[in-house]
Structure formats: structure tokens, C-alpha cells
Amino acid sequence: MYQLITNWRAIWDQEFTPKDLQITQKAAFYVLIPPAVAMHELGHAVAVWFYGLEVVDWQFLGYMGWVMPSGSAGPLGDFFIALAGNVVSYLIGLAALLFPLRYPGHPARNVLMLELGRQSMFLVLIFYPLICLGFNGDFRRIYDFDATPIASSVTAAVHAFILVWGYRYWWKKKHQARAALLCSTLSLQFVELEKQAQQNPQDYLTCQQLGSLYMLVGNTALAREYLGRVVQAGAADAKCKLQYASLLAED
Secondary structure (H helix, E strand, O other): OHHHHHOHHHHOOOOOOHHHHHHHHHHHHHHHHHHHHHHHHHHHHHHHHHOOOOEEEEEEOOOOEEEEEOOOOHHHHHHHHHHHHHHHHHHHHHHHHHHHHHOOOOHHHHHHHHHHHHHHHHHHHHHHHHHOOOOOOHHHHHOOOOOOHHHHHHHHHHHHHHHHHHHHHHHHHHHHHHHHHHOOOOHHHHHHHHHHHHHOOOOHHHHHHHHHHHHHOOOHHHHHHHHHHHHHOOOOOHHHHHHHHHHHHHO
């Protein structure tokens, strides 16, 4: 918090430095994750009230907490009470990823949102389920196949689908490279180039620069797409031809 406050103006100016990047990455965990955990616990509380029960005890400790209902809502009700907070965490993570990808802004904001999304997804989809193997947390109830065989099986299938398809295809193949650029010191330049390319797809200098940036972060598919436009239009210089040829050679 001290670093964030004392460097506030420098972080939000038009020069996003490696130091700014480091501070905002930390701020996502230390500043934004606790409110997300509070919303997780509120999700449990709302589910408790929905089933006509009362919250008789609750605790919030920044990075963990709990909500205790006044009784049981039955096997399926208890399942949904346990699931509710984790659905809230998942939706927070998904929204935090989608917003800067759809509406990129200042690199500091991009970092804060994307890091919140990435960390929330990791916590709710991987870390929390794993630590529930050792203590009686939400996922013990969610994956109690004896009490709720159908609901638990459907949830497990959706969970596995999100982990496999969501990470390997939606994130890694489609968005990871662009997110890396939006969170880098090249973010402002990258966003401006994207706008220029959308306004004028035949701006081949812009296409070449975008291709070079995607090549820099290892997304060969998008690098090949942008550089290929330039080559096919006959507007490529020697550097562009060499980059495009190296991509084809990799394939």
C-alpha cells in the first residue's frame, strides 16, 4: 500500500515502467483480492438467506473467511450454499479478465484487472479445491458424491471443462499473448496500434508493427496473420520478410 500510494502519480502517467508494473501486480493481490474474498463470503450468506436460514456466525480475515448457517438446508441446499460463494469468485475472475480484453485502458488498470482475474481463477479453480483435501472447506460439500451425486457430477464436469478448455484454448491460445502486451511497458503503443489497424486495415506499417509485437510475446499465429497481410500486399520491407519467413520455417 505504501508503494502504491507514494508512486500513484508515476504509475498513472503516460510512461508505464517496469517498476510501475511490479507495484500494480502486487497491488492486485494485496488490495483487490480481499474485497473479492468478502464478496465470496457474501455469496454464501445470500444462499443461506435464500433457503430461509440465518447466518449465526461469520468471519472475514482478508484472504479467508466463513459463514455459518443456523441449520441444514438439506443435501442439495447445503450443496448450493457451498457452491454459491465459489460461483461469485468465478464470476468476479471472469469479469476481471473480460473487461480489459474488451475495453483496454491504461496499462496500470489492465494489470490490476487481469491480475485480479487470473488470481481469482487460480484460487477458486485450483488452490481452494486442493486445500479442501486437507480441511473441511466448501469443496468437501460440493464434491460429496454420496449426498448429491448428480449435482456434484455436473459441477465436476463443468469444473474440468473450464480448466481444460478455458485455460488451454480460450486463455492460452486466444488471449494470453494479447493480455501480456496489455500489461507490458509497450501497452500504450500496442493499444494505439490496435485502434489504427481497426480503422484502416490497409495500414501495412501498423500491421507490421503489430506482427512484430505478437512475435515478441510468442503468439506465432497472430504474428503470421499480421505480417502475412503486409507480405501479400507487396508492402513488406526486408525485416518484415525475414520475420515472416522465420515464422513459416517454424511451422
